[in-house]
Amino acid sequence: MTLPYASGYHAPVMVRECMDLLQPERGGTFLDGTLGGGGHSEALLERGPSAILYGVDRDPDALAEAGTRLARFGERFRPVKANFADALETAGIADGTLDGVLLDLGISSHQVDVDARGFTFRPGAPLDMRMGQGTADEPTAADLLNEMDEAELANVFYRYGEERRSRKLARVVAEMRDAEPFETSDQLQRAIDRALGARTEIADRARIFQALRIAVNGEIEALERALERFRDALAPGGVFAVMSYHSLEDRLVKNAFRDWSLECVCPPGLPVCRCRGRALGTTLTRKPVSASDEEVAANPRARSARLRGWRAA
Known part of the structure; x- marks a missing residue:
């Protein structure tokens, strides 16, 4: 077609x-x-x-x-x-x-195909996800991962990503950011691996990334x-x-x-x-x-x- x-x-x-x-x-x-x-x-x-x-x-x-x-x-x-x-x-x-x-x-x-926009979970992509390519005062996906408390992060993953294990994922994110702030898609992928398992389906990973995008842009x-x-x-x-x-x-x-x-x-x-x-x-x-x-x-x-x-x- x-x-x-x-x-x-x-x-x-x-x-x-x-x-x-x-x-x-x-x-x-x-x-x-x-x-x-x-x-x-x-x-x-x-x-x-x-x-x-x-x-x-x-x-x-x-x-x-x-x-x-x-x-x-x-x-x-x-x-x-x-x-x-x-x-x-x-x-x-x-x-x-x-x-x-x-x-x-x-x-x-x-937006998905250009890695620099940060909407993809391909390796090395920045965790940005701002639809308007915002200014410095508009938070990126990395900002949310690094600054939200666990309860807020769990709510994002649960409400927008329909992730049943949202609290566990939020806890892993909080533990990882204490050692190194989130900047790229690889880090969020590792958090998903630790919280949900390395065999987590692509569709489930996509839902989690989508949840962050929805939160970043207030959709x-x-x-x-x-x-x-x-x-x-x-x-x-x-x-x-x-x-x-x-x-x-x-x-x-x-x-x-x-x-x-x-x-x-x-x-x-x-x-x-x-x-x-x-x-x-x-x-x-x-x-x-x-x-x-x-x-x-x-x-x-x-x-x-x-x-x-x-x-x-």
């Missing part, structure tokens, strides 16, 4: 499915809150010849790559350097003005802040599409879309409805949409993607 809109920078996931939800051919103003290499944005601007798109990313590499790729669309493409949770304020977008919002909560292939907190903001920014009939790769993210999105689609969210047993008393919109995906077998075979990183959509009333 040839992956549509793939580039050497990144292969976007479920492009057709995202466009089918957003329907950019309707025209209007859209926001891609996780621009990456610009693949989804290029598809949207091509499918919607009169659409305007705000492309948001905090990674300067992504903005540079997408800016070159999307230059042919002129002023229809409007780049915004920001965390997606702050995108509306940064771009000056008012409530009720967007016809569609897309969030692809994964990381780009470029869950950003999503929690952003969901209602983007909902309120939608015009009537506007669509909110979110693609997640982690169970916590997907649960937040599923619960939000479900609650917004209910007429009443009062506690059970309350004799009189005291909430808004109306549905704010409609969930478009009864179950999350997954990538096809053909796409997963061509791009294994699509395997864990879950896409959900919601339309404002």
Whole structure:
């Protein structure tokens, strides 16, 4: 299978499915809150010849790559350097003005493939993981490993990595950093070997590294802040599409879309409805949409993607 809109920078996931939800051919103003290499944005601007798109990313590499790729669309493409949770304020977008919002909560292939970015557990990679290539006052993954207390580290590994032996791993990290501060992926790999065993599966190692990345970038907190903001920014009939790769993210999105689609969210047993008393919109995906077998075979990183959509009333 040839992956549509793939580039050497990144292969976007479920492009057709995202466009089918957003329907950019309707025209209007859209926001891609996780621009990456610009693949989804290029598809949207091509499918919607009169659409305007705000492309948001905090990674300067992504903005540079997408800016070159999307230059042919002129002023229809409007780049915004920001965390997606702050995108509306940064771009000056008012409530009720967007016809569609897309969030692809994964990381780009470029971020994983460039060892210096520190997202990989290949040997010798720095423990960085900052999506925005942050300044000195923004903590890296190494900073968290070296400075968090054991309880905080265990919570990161358990909550974000779903690691049952999180306390043991946190204890080993604390013991190792007393002898030598964490700097590279090799050291975290050795901690995993000591705590969980040298035969620990690659998928389990990936979850632990992912947990650190989520903590470094405040990804869950950003999503929690952003969901209602983007909902309120939608015009009537506007669509909110979110693609997640982690169970916590997907649960937040599923619960939000479900609650917004209910007429009443009062506690059970309350004799009189005291909430808004109306549905704010409609969930478009009864179950999350997954990538096809053909796409997963061509791009294994699509395997864990879950896409959900919601339309404002």
